[in-house]
Amino acid sequence: xxxxxxxxxxxxxxxxxxxxxxxxxxxxxxxxxxxxxxxxxxxxxxxxxxxxxxxxxxxxxxxxxxxxxxxxxxxxxxxxxxxxxxxxxxxxxxxxxxxxxxxxxxxxxxxxxxxxxxxxxxxxxxxxxxxxxxxxxxxxxxxxxxxxxxxxxxxxxxxxxxxxxxxxxxxxxxxxxxxxxxxxxxxxxxxxxxx
Numbered sequence: 001x002x003x004x005x006x007x008x009x010x011x012x013x014x015x016x017x018x019x020x021x022x023x024x025x026x027x028x029x030x031x032x033x034x035x036x037x038x039x040x041x042x043x044x045x046x047x048x049x050x051x052x053x054x055x056x057x058x059x060x061x062x063x064x065x066x067x068x069x070x071x072x073x074x075x076x077x078x079x080x081x082x083x084x085x086x087x088x089x090x091x092x093x094x095x096x097x098x099x100x101x102x103x104x105x106x107x108x109x110x111x112x113x114x115x116x117x118x119x120x121x122x123x124x125x126x127x128x129x130x131x132x133x134x135x136x137x138x139x140x141x142x143x144x145x146x147x148x149x150x151x152x153x154x155x156x157x158x159x160x161x162x163x164x165x166x167x168x169x170x171x172x173x174x175x176x177x178x179x180x181x182x183x184x185x186x187x188x189x190x191x192x193x194x195x
Contacts, residue, residue: 019069027062030054034077037064042073043145046176046187048097049109049120049130050079050141051090058082060138065152074146078154080138087137094118094130099187101178109175110166115158123172127157 024033034050037043043066054062061080066073083090097109097120110119121128121143128143142154149156162173169179178185 019067021067022065024064025062027054027056027059029064030059030062030079033064037066037075037077037143040066040073040075042068043075044126044174044176045075045077045121045128045143045145046099047077047128047143048099048175049094049118049128050077050143051081054079054081058084063152065147067147072146075143076145076147076152076154077141077143078152079141081141083137083139087134087139090139091132094132097175099175099178101185102188103178103180103185105178105185107166107175107178110163110173112160115160117158117160119160119173120175121173122157122160122162123168123174126174129157 031053034047038046058081059079060082061078063076063078065076065078094109095111095118097118099107101107111117112119116132116134118130118132119128126145130139130141132139142157144152144154162168162171166173168174168177176187178187
């Protein structure tokens with residue numbers, strides 16, 4: 001009986017130790033952190049929407065955040081970036097993003113013109129999108145896996161309707177997975193993605 005009690009007493013300590021929240025705002029580590037998250041198996045994104053490179057002088061906000069726990073982790077990758085003459089090039093890059101799968105299928109990014117939004121994920125408390133402002137040439141990139149919006153203090157994704165032809169089921173979409181019934185294929189892992 002004592003042995004069971006000792007194990008039960010240790011469990012909450014181990015569980016709580018794994019719940020530490022790690023935050024990094026150092027934009028000089030942008031590429032390193034992006035690569036780290038793409039390789040992280042618990043973070044189900046390839047971060048295709050995020051730029052390959054950033055000029056530190058043009059970064060308005062940057063945050064990398066994660067919290068591992070016993071079952072799965074919460075992850076946030078967030079960038080607000082000021083473009084100038086290269087704004088249209090970036091919008092064109094976003095339009096062209098698509099994921100390729102080993103079964104020969106592909107899925108494209110979804111563009112919502114009225115909301116000025118490009119979407120790659122809206123499924124199971126995972127969201128990934130780029131929101132743009134043409135008047136300021138500013139783009140906000142967000143990849144949020146499992147963090148409550150009120151906790152990370154970032155505007156939540158507006159209510160959107162996934163086009164019926166792209167819907168993965170129950171008004172959800174994940175560009176990085178291709179579903180055939182109950183079988184899902186994950187995107188081929190090219191990093192950085194072929195552009």
